[in-house]
Amino acid sequence: MLHSRTLLAATVAVFALLGAPAVKAETPADTLIQAWAIDDIISLDPAEIFEFTASEIAGNSYEGLIGYDPADVTNIYGKIAESWEVAPDGMSITFKIRDGRTFASGNPITAEDVVFSLTRAVKLDKSPAFILTQFGLNAENVDDMVVQTGPDTVQFKMDKPYAPTLVLYCLTATVGFVVDKKLVMEHEQNGDFGYEWLKTNYAGSGPFTIREWRANEAVVMERNPNYSGDPTPMARVIYRHIPEGATQRLLLEQGDIDIARSLTAEEIDAVRANPDLKIQEGPKGSIYYLGLNQKNENLAKPEVRQAMKYLVDYQAIADTIMKGKVMVHQAFLPRGFLGALEDTPFSLDVAKAKELLAEAGLPDGFSVTMDTRNTPEITGIAQAIQQTMAQAGIQMELIPGDGQQTLTKYRARNHDIYIGRWGPDYQDPHTNADTFARNPDNSDDAASKPLAWRNAWDIPDMTAMADAAVLESDPAKRAEMYREIQREHQQTSPFVIMFQEIEVTALRSNVDGFIVGPSFNDNNYAHVTK
Amino acid sequence: MSDDTDGGGRGGALPRVLWKIARLLATVALTFLGLLVVTFLIGRVVPVDPVLAVVGDRAPKSVYDRVFVELGLDRPLYEQFWIYLQKVLSGDFGQSFLTKRAITEDIARVFPATLELATVAILIGTVAGIPMGVWAAVRQGRLADQVVRVLGLVGYSAPIFWLGLLGLLVFYARLHWVAGPGRVDIAFEYSITPRTGLLLLDSAMQGEWAAFRNVFSHIILPASLLGYFSMAYISRMTRSFMLNELAQEYVTTARVKGVPEWRIIWVHALRNAAVPLVTVIALSYASLLEGSVLTETVFAWPGLGQYLTNSLQNADMNAVLGSTLLIGAIFVGLNLLSDLLYTLLDPRVRRQA
Numbered sequence: 001m002l003h004s005r006t007l008l009a010a011t012v013a014v015f016a017l018l019g020a021p022a023v024k025a026e027t028p029a030d031t032l033i034q035a036w037a038i039d040d041i042i043s044l045d046p047a048e049i050f051e052f053t054a055s056e057i058a059g060n061s062y063e064g065l066i067g068y069d070p071a072d073v074t075n076i077y078g079k080i081a082e083s084w085e086v087a088p089d090g091m092s093i094t095f096k097i098r099d100g101r102t103f104a105s106g107n108p109i110t111a112e113d114v115v116f117s118l119t120r121a122v123k124l125d126k127s128p129a130f131i132l133t134q135f136g137l138n139a140e141n142v143d144d145m146v147v148q149t150g151p152d153t154v155q156f157k158m159d160k161p162y163a164p165t166l167v168l169y170c171l172t173a174t175v176g177f178v179v180d181k182k183l184v185m186e187h188e189q190n191g192d193f194g195y196e197w198l199k200t201n202y203a204g205s206g207p208f209t210i211r212e213w214r215a216n217e218a219v220v221m222e223r224n225p226n227y228s229g230d231p232t233p234m235a236r237v238i239y240r241h242i243p244e245g246a247t248q249r250l251l252l253e254q255g256d257i258d259i260a261r262s263l264t265a266e267e268i269d270a271v272r273a274n275p276d277l278k279i280q281e282g283p284k285g286s287i288y289y290l291g292l293n294q295k296n297e298n299l300a301k302p303e304v305r306q307a308m309k310y311l312v313d314y315q316a317i318a319d320t321i322m323k324g325k326v327m328v329h330q331a332f333l334p335r336g337f338l339g340a341l342e343d344t345p346f347s348l349d350v351a352k353a354k355e356l357l358a359e360a361g362l363p364d365g366f367s368v369t370m371d372t373r374n375t376p377e378i379t380g381i382a383q384a385i386q387q388t389m390a391q392a393g394i395q396m397e398l399i400p401g402d403g404q405q406t407l408t409k410y411r412a413r414n415h416d417i418y419i420g421r422w423g424p425d426y427q428d429p430h431t432n433a434d435t436f437a438r439n440p441d442n443s444d445d446a447a448s449k450p451l452a453w454r455n456a457w458d459i460p461d462m463t464a465m466a467d468a469a470v471l472e473s474d475p476a477k478r479a480e481m482y483r484e485i486q487r488e489h490q491q492t493s494p495f496v497i498m499f500q501e502i503e504v505t506a507l508r509s510n511v512d513g514f515i516v517g518p519s520f521n522d523n524n525y526a527h528v529t530k
Numbered sequence: 531m532s533d534d535t536d537g538g539g540r541g542g543a544l545p546r547v548l549w550k551i552a553r554l555l556a557t558v559a560l561t562f563l564g565l566l567v568v569t570f571l572i573g574r575v576v577p578v579d580p581v582l583a584v585v586g587d588r589a590p591k592s593v594y595d596r597v598f599v600e601l602g603l604d605r606p607l608y609e610q611f612w613i614y615l616q617k618v619l620s621g622d623f624g625q626s627f628l629t630k631r632a633i634t635e636d637i638a639r640v641f642p643a644t645l646e647l648a649t650v651a652i653l654i655g656t657v658a659g660i661p662m663g664v665w666a667a668v669r670q671g672r673l674a675d676q677v678v679r680v681l682g683l684v685g686y687s688a689p690i691f692w693l694g695l696l697g698l699l700v701f702y703a704r705l706h707w708v709a710g711p712g713r714v715d716i717a718f719e720y721s722i723t724p725r726t727g728l729l730l731l732d733s734a735m736q737g738e739w740a741a742f743r744n745v746f747s748h749i750i751l752p753a754s755l756l757g758y759f760s761m762a763y764i765s766r767m768t769r770s771f772m773l774n775e776l777a778q779e780y781v782t783t784a785r786v787k788g789v790p791e792w793r794i795i796w797v798h799a800l801r802n803a804a805v806p807l808v809t810v811i812a813l814s815y816a817s818l819l820e821g822s823v824l825t826e827t828v829f830a831w832p833g834l835g836q837y838l839t840n841s842l843q844n845a846d847m848n849a850v851l852g853s854t855l856l857i858g859a860i861f862v863g864l865n866l867l868s869d870l871l872y873t874l875l876d877p878r879v880r881r882q883a
Contacts, residue, residue: 027716028716028717031716033716039628039840042583042584042586042627042628042629042630043630050586050588051586125592125593125596126585126589126593127585127586127588127589127593128588129590129593130588130589130590130593133590199630200630200631214639214832215628215629215631215636215639216629216640216832216836216837216840217832238716240712240830241830241832242711242712242830243827243830243836244827244828244830246695246828247695247698247711247828247829247830250698250699250702250703250710250711251710251711253703254702254703254710256710256715402578402843403843404578404579404582404583404843404844404845405576405577405578407579407582407587408577408578408579408582409577411579411582411587425588447591448590448591449591
């Protein structure tokens, strides 16, 4: 046994000698380090950015014409624009560009840059371009629709008199962010408006610049020395790709990172109990829902749809499985949106559900499948629903799958039930009405395939109501129109809308000033101190 | 390899070597072709829409359709494969849908991380595994043997995910002996200029000893864990090879001649057991080089395993095919290397060649 003891001693000695210097680390005082899963980034070009992480990065490194107060989204203010005016006929909006502001490169921000950025996004026609093209813009006409009308004025024309709030909110989305024309065009090749270059580089004017993106590894941002606002307290912000929640928690507890962004519900409990750490919450726009495919003859019965809304134990899931990462919410517009409906008429009521099933001619229930993303949280919610559904005789089989796999099936309408999460594309109610309450063409080869289409829900009347709401210029009337649509939607739709997401971040207790906004590009760390 | 056995006819030596090389090249080419065909087909039959990874879920139909054509998905399968093959032959592995970079560039970035981890791990596994195996064989059936067996059993059966988290909890969070997940602390990130991509080597070459120590304290825990797994395998194999050798007549002869026992074990027997062991070690190394997805996830290690899994989940086929080819090349390369080592270690094989 002598050998083994020597061996053990030697091992310990090696560890002690080489490992000992790695004592508890602290992050540099001028650097904010966040752990997040950043593998969703596919581009850093505002014309293409549509993912959570990249949106947040763009929100802190680029600026749009206008912005809104994350605490009260009805308060819209000018950023690059100093002011704006809606034409009397409602067919255009003219923006006056603020004087004396510069990009990080030192180039001045001009009306020309604004026109370039918007027309560029339309012409490149990447995923988020529809946010602009829905106003009747396309690659052919955009040069006539977005024009410079004076040394510092830009006119944005539309094909219909859309509600001004809709247009303004759409321009706050990342696709409307202003890029440095001169810098971008220096890198143009084959008429691509600098796209090949910008998707991994930076040409903005926000509080931070993007120094480097190493896919699946890190994003490094630095203080913008030419920023027109107050310089940021932090010299550097680094995102580290840490996919595993438990690992994030360990790093945070040790002080190797300042903020952990994707803790699971279990870890959140542990963080709450730790005095060195704190939790910050903010409601997000994402909605958790079940989509019931109307191609399934059982699910197509109105009583069955209604019954299923009584077979989810909403509060229990929010409290025990999600531990505060969601709140119960049962209408398609999230809280914080114009016209949001906060009624929650449904709760677990097995007797009522059984009655409804009997009315539908299914007193003994039926069998059905649900495609479930294999993340712990979605699986947890799905299993809880499976259990309560069974109490009314509905045998629900869960089909686990990877995210892209279940999504592919959902998009092809091959599912029975899909458990999904939907985040709004911009801050206006139309973004969710457009997908949950509009279905212009229910045929298999339809040109537009909103969520209502994916669940084969044919709703010409509701589609017309949603279309009318888009053109209502009085915000109060418009809000009431959306509430009316939601009241009907809540009762009749094949969507069991369950929760609104709450983003929960865990921070070291010395980190102050981090803002969790309603959408990811509103998450802001320009004023963070530690 | 059972033909051309006799060593006679020196005149035919050169053509025979050439013939051997040609046959080797043909085998390698065929292996790669087969690998490509199978991977390509799997990539096309998985029920994941590759366009989704590029445009996301929200893209309007016009954008979706355009990208569908851009990716060549409107062409018949054999045509897609032919186009891909032509590009690969000219050294163009295409672009990743996800990272928007050339596959070669991506792999050059992620592979060194895995290579470094795997190399340290296999060193640990070999240095610990062989003596343990020898020791267990010599003390067959006694306590030492049982201890090695139990250690090996744990190594085989404990999920690395769990061991990894446990290791972090104990050595990083509680004892502070090692640094946490990641390859290097932020503070040292920019003090090392990447040349080889192997941070230990880079920092040592540049004389950045503080950085070297930091890199070492990051790598030692995941490498020890992976090393533990290969140690479990290597020690089991060493034990059985050694038992086989120790039962041979030459060992008895040596003992009768009065050769000291340590010499019989470490020189005579181990030398003969080393031949099959080389293959075992080479294969362990190859499997480590594929990248261990779970270890890389727990330790936030930006290596090949994470890259490949992420690409697979998003049906990023160029990335999957490129990585698969690399892994194939590693296996073929290490097999060749172990064949070469055979000739060095085993005089019989040398004579045949």
